[in-house]
Amino acid sequence: MSDILLELDGVVAGYGDTHIIRNVSIRIPKGERLAIVGRNGVGKTTLLSTIMGQTRQHAGSIKLRGAAIDTLASHQRARLGIGIVPQTRDIFGSLTVEENLVAGLRNGSTLEEAYDLFPRLKERRSNGGRQLSGGEQQMLSIARALLGKPEIILLDEPLEGLAPVICEMLMDVFHKLADQGHTIVLVEQHVGLALKFAERVIALDQGKIVFEEEAAKLAANRTELDRFIGLSAQ
Numbered sequence: 001m002s003d004i005l006l007e008l009d010g011v012v013a014g015y016g017d018t019h020i021i022r023n024v025s026i027r028i029p030k031g032e033r034l035a036i037v038g039r040n041g042v043g044k045t046t047l048l049s050t051i052m053g054q055t056r057q058h059a060g061s062i063k064l065r066g067a068a069i070d071t072l073a074s075h076q077r078a079r080l081g082i083g084i085v086p087q088t089r090d091i092f093g094s095l096t097v098e099e100n101l102v103a104g105l106r107n108g109s110t111l112e113e114a115y116d117l118f119p120r121l122k123e124r125r126s127n128g129g130r131q132l133s134g135g136e137q138q139m140l141s142i143a144r145a146l147l148g149k150p151e152i153i154l155l156d157e158p159l160e161g162l163a164p165v166i167c168e169m170l171m172d173v174f175h176k177l178a179d180q181g182h183t184i185v186l187v188e189q190h191v192g193l194a195l196k197f198a199e200r201v202i203a204l205d206q207g208k209i210v211f212e213e214e215a216a217k218l219a220a221n222r223t224e225l226d227r228f229i230g231l232s233a234q
């Protein structure tokens with residue numbers, strides 16, 4: 001029990017009265033690299049938002065280090081060590097890179113930590129958020145999340161729409177963060193990318209877990225997953 005960092009048990013959640021996430025149970029051990037895959041609209045973002053406390057939870061429980069967090073607001077969950085890099089990229093377009101980072105400083109974190117991880121951000125520190133390329137915006141969004149010193153990081157399709165060279169660089173960063181002991185949940189549409197990173201893959205369909213497998217086994221048996229959720233082989 002003690003090595004389980006985050007645990008969802010029978011979680012039903014959605015927006016208002018709707019149920020998008022249906023009876024989802026997941027146990028995430030400390031330090032795990034977990035990927036959540038599935039087609040557009042199956043509820044991947046909603047699942048991450050539910051973990052962050054940004055949806056309405058109708059049933060089930062969510063525990064962090066064994067303690068229930070269901071009733072806590074998002075900022076309280078963040079303070080307890082859950083960080084999210086949303087699909088929408090969480091930056092202020094009207095502020096400079098440095099101002100964005102300063103606004104994200106928490107718990108003794110420093111700008112140098114962000115610049116060490118992403119030297120490109122240091123070069124662009126006086127540029128406005130809106131002037132950045134998509135890749136740079138994503139770096140800034142990730143850096144901002146990390147300044148909150150999260151123990152578990154939820155990444156919502158962080159590679160979407162980015163050039164292959166940037167995707168590779170970000171993948172290296174995710175591996176580095178995992179090597180430093182972070183627990184990482186990566187939402188990704190493409191199984192191929194998920195398998196490059198994750199130790200375990202969970203597939204969602206219509207808000208339910210339809211498939212769960214160790215990545216090492218799955219790599220040799222991709223067709224089974226493709227059959228479950230109809231994902232293309234990428």
Ligand SMILES: Nc1ncnc2c1ncn2[C@@H]1O[C@H](COP(=O)(O)OP(=O)(O)OP(=O)(O)O)[C@@H](O)[C@H]1O
Nearest residue numbers: 015020038039040041042043044045046047087189
């Ligand atoms: N704020 C919202 N209010 C009401 N319904 C929503 C909201 N956000 C998402 N939904 C609905 O919830 C369902 C799941 O959407 P979600 O964004 O979680 O899926 P997803 O798997 O992350 O998709 P994608 O890969 O396109 O991001 C969809 O039917 C969507 O229309």
